[in-house]
Amino acid sequence: MAYKYCTATNWGKNFFTHEERKQFHLSGHPGDVWVVGDNLYGDQWIGKVSGAIKTQAEAQAIVTGEIEAAQAAYDALSADEQALQTRPAIYNLP
Amino acid sequence: MANLKTFSGFPIQNLSSDPVPFAQAKINNPYVGSWASGGALNTARNQIGNAGSGATNALGFGGNLPGGEQKLTESYNGTSWTEVADLNVVRRLIDGIGATNTAALAVGGYGGPPGYQDLVEQWDGSSWTEIAETNSVHGTGGSAGTTTSGLVFGGVPSVTPSALTESWNGSSWTEVGDLNDARIHLGSCGTSNTAALGFGGDTPGITANTEQWNGSSWTEVNNLNTARQQLSGAGNSTEALAFGGSEPAGSVKTESWDGSSWSEVNDLSTARWELGGAGLNGTNAIAFGGDSPGGKQNATEEWTAAVFTINPVTTS
Numbered sequence: 544m545a546y547k548y549c550t551a552t553n554w555g556k557n558f559f560t561h562e563e564r565k566q567f568h569l570s571g572h573p574g575d576v577w578v579v580g581d582n583l584y585g586d587q588w589i590g591k592v593s594g595a596i597k598t599q600a601e602a603q604a605i606v607t608g609e610i611e612a613a614q615a616a617y618d619a620l621s622a623d624e625q626a627l628q629t630r631p632a633i634y635n636l637p
Numbered sequence: 638m639a640n641l642k643t644f645s646g647f648p649i650q651n652l653s654s655d656p657v658p659f660a661q662a663k664i665n666n667p668y669v670g671s672w673a674s675g676g677a678l679n680t681a682r683n684q685i686g687n688a689g690s691g692a693t694n695a696l697g698f699g700g701n702l703p704g705g706e707q708k709l710t711e712s713y714n715g716t717s718w719t720e721v722a723d724l725n726v727v728r729r730l731i732d733g734i735g736a737t738n739t740a741a742l743a744v745g746g747y748g749g750p751p752g753y754q755d756l757v758e759q760w761d762g763s764s765w766t767e768i769a770e771t772n773s774v775h776g777t778g779g780s781a782g783t784t785t786s787g788l789v790f791g792g793v794p795s796v797t798p799s800a801l802t803e804s805w806n807g808s809s810w811t812e813v814g815d816l817n818d819a820r821i822h823l824g825s826c827g828t829s830n831t832a833a834l835g836f837g838g839d840t841p842g843i844t845a846n847t848e849q850w851n852g853s854s855w856t857e858v859n860n861l862n863t864a865r866q867q868l869s870g871a872g873n874s875t876e877a878l879a880f881g882g883s884e885p886a887g888s889v890k891t892e893s894w895d896g897s898s899w900s901e902v903n904d905l906s907t908a909r910w911e912l913g914g915a916g917l918n919g920t921n922a923i924a925f926g927g928d929s930p931g932g933k934q935n936a937t938e939e940w941t942a943a944v945f946t947i948n949p950v951t952t953s
Contacts, residue, residue, distance in 0.1 A: 564673060564906070570908075606931070
């Protein structure tokens with residue numbers, strides 16, 4: 544499946560609708576990065592949310608940076624606190 | 638004169654009964670649906686207690702921020718979250734009970750010191766009041782029911798996870814039959830102390846195991862398709878949803894329970910674990926907050942099952 548990548552801030556209600564979720568792939572990632580199915584409906588959604596188009600590499604760099612920041616925050620916690628939480632792990636965008 | 642086939646490219650079918658795709662779709666999975674975005678929590682957090690009836694009515698209480706446990710309570714009306722009166726005692730990993738945002742129980746949870754607690758607070762729509770304590774400490778477990786008929790089970794990390802189940806009748810807690818598989822961080826749902834589901838969790842080791850409560854004992858039933866912990870659930874023992882969690886990677890997966898088995902349905906948009914969730918059936922639910930690879934979440938997603946409609950056409 545082909546994807547497009549963009550950044551957009553989730554404003555809440557109707558940022559994405561039930562109907563849109565059935566029309567194209569959509570997944571949210573750290574740094575307000577969205578992976579969007581590359582079809583007409585996906586393009587319309589990017590326009591609706593005023594998404595800023597990114598390359599896959601650019602989107603991955605944003606996601607990785609956000610996760611590294613979250614890892615640093617986790618590593619700064621006490622051992623007791625770390626035992627109650629999960630350390631974020633870096634992953635690759637599709 | 639051109640006929641209709643020429644214009645449209647295919648003939649109109651004359652059917653005397655429902656077309657198969659509609660009927661078959663309902664038979665295959667009556668709960669198929671999708672997640673849409675909802676109003677964001679005012680305060681992003683994970684390990685949040687939850688209650689409510691679904692996408693238009695929910696309550697989130699307690700939870701965790703980088704600064705530690707919270708006593709914040711927020712109420713959802715289908716559009717936005719509103720901060721309401723705080724818990725009396727700061728806690729996270731609370732076992733939340735309640736079928737509406739105007740009546741809920743916050744059972745146990747972690748607030749250090751002393752750590753895990755036997756404290757219970759009741760929400761009446763405007764404030765929290767301490768009521769009868771549980772017999773044992775609780776937190777990170779499963780829960781089901783209402784403020785007059787509730788159930789908490791499993792949870793509480795220690796040397797070994799707990800299988801303990803306690804039943805609430807509106808005035809006191811009674812120890813009842815244990816889970817077959819002791820565990821923490823399980824998903825759960827149920828609308829009374831006589832019918833509930835517990836699924837997934839950490840035993841230790843991430844499990845897909847599902848158990849069903851009939852009011853007196855737990856029975857192992859069909860497993861989740863994807864083993865995970867720190868997930869959330871909505872519904873009852875005959876129609877339910879399991880969503881999110883940690884596989885250990887953050888999960889977007891949603892599964893629907895039809896009373897006998899789990900089926901994968903449409904994913905959440907954002908992977909997260911230790912999220913809140915509420916709903917009384919498999920067709921209307923809410924997911925909110927949680928932790929993610931990028932940090933604490935304030936996002937809300939609303940689940941609504943697909944609406945199947947028949948549009949009859951009369952021909953003569």
